[in-house]
Amino acid sequence: MINRVLIRLKIVQIIYAYYQNGGKNLDTAEKELFFSLSKAYDLYNYLLLLMVEVTKYANKRLDAAKSKMVPTQEDLRPNTKFVENRFIAQLEVNRQLNEFASSQKKTWENEGDFVKKLCEQIMESDIYKEYMASETSSYEEDREVWRKIYKKIIFNNAALDEVLEDQSLYWNDDKEIVDTFVLKTIKRFDPKNGDKQELLPEFKDEEDQEFARRLFRRTILNADYYRHLISEGSKNWDLNRVAVMDVVIMQIALAEILSFPNIPVNVSLNEYVEIAKLYSTPKSGGFINGTLDGIVNQLKKENKLTKN
Template identity: 55%
Template sequence: MINRDLIRRKIVQLTYAYYQNSNHNIDNAEKELLFALSKSYDLYNYMLQLIVALTQEAQKRYEVEVARAQREGAPEPSSRFAYNRFAVQLEENKMLADWADVKKSSWEEDIETVRKIYTAIVSSDLYASYIDGSMTKDHEEELTDYAYDREFWRRAYKTFILNNDELDALLEEKSLYWNDDKDIIDTFVLKTIKRFEPTSKADQELLPEYKDEEDRDFARKLFRATLLNCDAYQHYIGDACRNWDFNRLAYMDVVVMQIAIAELMTFPGIPATVTINEYVDLAKLYSTPRSGGYVNGMLDTIARFLISRGLIQKELPERKGGHHGPHGHKEG
């Protein structure tokens, strides 16, 4: 699950924190990086656990409503949401249950947040169309009952859990490590919902913490290269500044460019355009409004210098008029 986008993000955060800390111990910093990444995996599981908590809240309310309907001789409510096939399968999932057991994790402490989201869902047009069976009437093909239930949760997650400011604030309170993670984690949760198959039952595999050991090694090597070679990388940045005073650069811009240079020089298999575009995006996210364009031009200049000196064996498209940075695809 932990991909290179997330790794780069964490390395930007922790490199910045490293220089703010008077105790510069690289081994401790690396442990902190791996711990921060493991907390991102916890957030992934915790958001899946939220779907289960919402389902369990729905089940409690359904049982109460059924009992009332029976007492009053009224029609019984729909069980479609409370016993949504996808959500019940997730509730029984062994990997999620094992994680919750090890971490002693539960939404019980924040049941009011669960209830607010539940109320928002059952008050929505999406819920009404889901219950009456019309939710996917414009779908190209008729969905099975299971696929219909799974599609409801995909839409409900995007509508009520994605971009939920109140929920985001709660998560930040629960862990400083969850700052800025949720947008990436949400994409993994949505991917997981789409991957669920009824035949897998409780053995459905969730995304692993790391897709492979290569990504864990990428995190370690990039972070260590960034910190161990900082003087050389900052020298390249200073030279590329030309008429700029290095000391007047936005500090976060320097951090972002330092990590980008580490990646350019440490990972020959990653195209230079990919690296530059990734760190331009991070500069936009973490630094000033003007940082994207500035970091783009600076990294383009530095990469061309490294290529010209044979320090890296990479290619960049030729510049077309004026000074501007490269445009390439993003790494998946």
């Protein structure tokens, strides 16, 4: 699940914090990097559990309606299509998800007010109303309605952002990327797999894990060389006056460009220009792109840059 886009973002965050804290302990910073990546995987599982919790709350609403002093016919014979959603039923018994909930002791039980409001928001949506009014019923429709609900209602949700911020300092920065993993997981679910449906693994393979470790260490251990290149490549600027985040981003970009011959230069440049737009000043993207482009061209002239 953890891809290189997320790894790069995490490395930028951790290395910036490393220098802000005096740059004293490389091993501790590396542990913090992998801990923050594991928290992103926790968020992935936690958001999957949210869909189950919303469905449970919807079911409780139906039970409460039946218990009213004077229930209506609608209360006594409700449309149970939403609470009997087959995709959610499969997700609820998923072995990996239940193992996560048990081992990490993560539930939505303490966020009852938020779950209630989210459920009400879903039930007021056109997506929900069209689904409930449809005369057809299939696993594919059950899965698709949750893909739509997630994309339109959960993906960009300010109230959810507040809940996540209270629980982890890492999660709001991670959520946009993790949301894409949740949507991908919904699409992958197959009823034939039952409770053994595989969720996305924490790391796709050992290569990505090694990419994270190597990029992190090369960035710090070769810092003097990379900063020399940045200083030479931005002669019209006093390096001490360049935004610290810009220097950190360029330092990591150079570590990637020089340490991973299989990654095309333009891929690395584009990734770090996008990160600069997120984490630095409005003009940083153009400045970083121009500076790194000049450094790369100079390294090529000096035969110091080899790419497969």
